[in-house]
Amino acid sequence: xxxxxxxxxxxxxxxxxxxxxxxxxxxxxxxxxxxxxxxxxxxxxxxxxxxxxxxxxxxxxxxxxxxxxxxxxxxxxxxxxxxxxxxxxxxxxxxxxxxxxxxxxxxxxxxxxxxxxxxxxxxxxxxxxxxxxxxxxxxxxxxxxxxxxxxxxxxxxxxxxxxxxxxxxxxxxxxxxxxxxxxxxxxxxxxxxxxxxxxxxxxxxxxxxxxxxxxxxxxxxxxxxxxxxxxxxxxxxxxxx
Numbered sequence: 001x002x003x004x005x006x007x008x009x010x011x012x013x014x015x016x017x018x019x020x021x022x023x024x025x026x027x028x029x030x031x032x033x034x035x036x037x038x039x040x041x042x043x044x045x046x047x048x049x050x051x052x053x054x055x056x057x058x059x060x061x062x063x064x065x066x067x068x069x070x071x072x073x074x075x076x077x078x079x080x081x082x083x084x085x086x087x088x089x090x091x092x093x094x095x096x097x098x099x100x101x102x103x104x105x106x107x108x109x110x111x112x113x114x115x116x117x118x119x120x121x122x123x124x125x126x127x128x129x130x131x132x133x134x135x136x137x138x139x140x141x142x143x144x145x146x147x148x149x150x151x152x153x154x155x156x157x158x159x160x161x162x163x164x165x166x167x168x169x170x171x172x173x174x175x176x177x178x179x180x181x182x183x184x185x186x187x188x189x190x191x192x193x194x195x196x197x198x199x200x201x202x203x204x205x206x207x208x209x210x211x212x213x214x215x216x217x218x219x220x221x222x223x224x225x226x227x228x229x230x231x232x233x234x235x236x237x238x239x240x241x
Contacts, residue, residue: 003226003227004070007068007069007070007221007224007227010217010220010221011065011068011069011221013217014061014062014065014214014217014218014221015062017210017213017214017217018057018058018061018062018214019058020210021053021057021058021207021210021211021214022050022053022054022058024203024206024207024210025049025050025053025054025207026050027203028049028200028203028204028207029046029047029049029050030046032199032200032203033046033183034046036050038101038104040104040105040107040108040109041105041108041109042105042109044101044104044105045101045102045105046101047097047098047101048098048099048101048102048105049098049175049176049179050098051094051095051097051098051101052094052095052098052122052168052171052172052175053172053207053211054094055090055091055092055093055094055095055098056091056094056095056098056125056126056129056168056171056172057165057168057169057172057211057214057215058214059087059088059090059091059094060087060088060091060129060164060165060168061165061214061215061218062087063084063087063088063091064161064162064165064218064222065218065221065222066080066083066084066087067080067084067228067229068221068222068224068227068228068229070227072229073229073230077229081140081141082141085133085136085137085141088133088136089133091129092129092130092133095126095129096126099122099123099126116174116178117174118171118174118175118178121167121170121171121174122171122175124167125164125167125168125171128160128164128167129164132157132160132161132164135153135157136157139153139157140154140157162219162222165215165218166215169211169212169215172208172211173208173211173212176204176205176207176208177204177208179204180194180200180201180204180205181194183200184198184200184201
């Protein structure tokens, strides 16, 4: 009972940090960056960080810890597999829209694409995420897939899932810093330079701290063996012999 209580403390902390990250990135781009549009301008770019943080970070992280929720242990696993896949699909769709936002803005503004370390990490993460989702659907949700194949690939699926979230954190942190360096030059737009830590820089840095804290809490939940779904719980009805 105490272990389950501890789980829910960490789980609600995870949800709180995720919500705080989304609120923070929305506030940054609505208040300091001018809001949102879909016209190729910098306002279109503002969708990029919001959708990436919401999808690739918060939804992805919550989808990853879904199987750890004790309320799911005594039930058939298939509905939770479907919910896991659905959360990951929504995260993938949001990330694709986020990529469209930045590519569209760059193309209209004649800004080169995929030249920075942030963009390299981000595009690699997105491609691997799409591949992971498609492979997961084919192996773990298609009824005709062999049980031996699912058993063989499950550790790789779990490992890649954790690795993708680490890559996502790297992309988010590098993207926040890149954006702050670009907009807080202190000589062209009337703002204080980043080195003087104006309020926008404080918010951007705080967002980075929230993102790292969110990842650490997710890692805590996933690494605690006491919070793993017991093997003797109900499995997938369509795969039962």
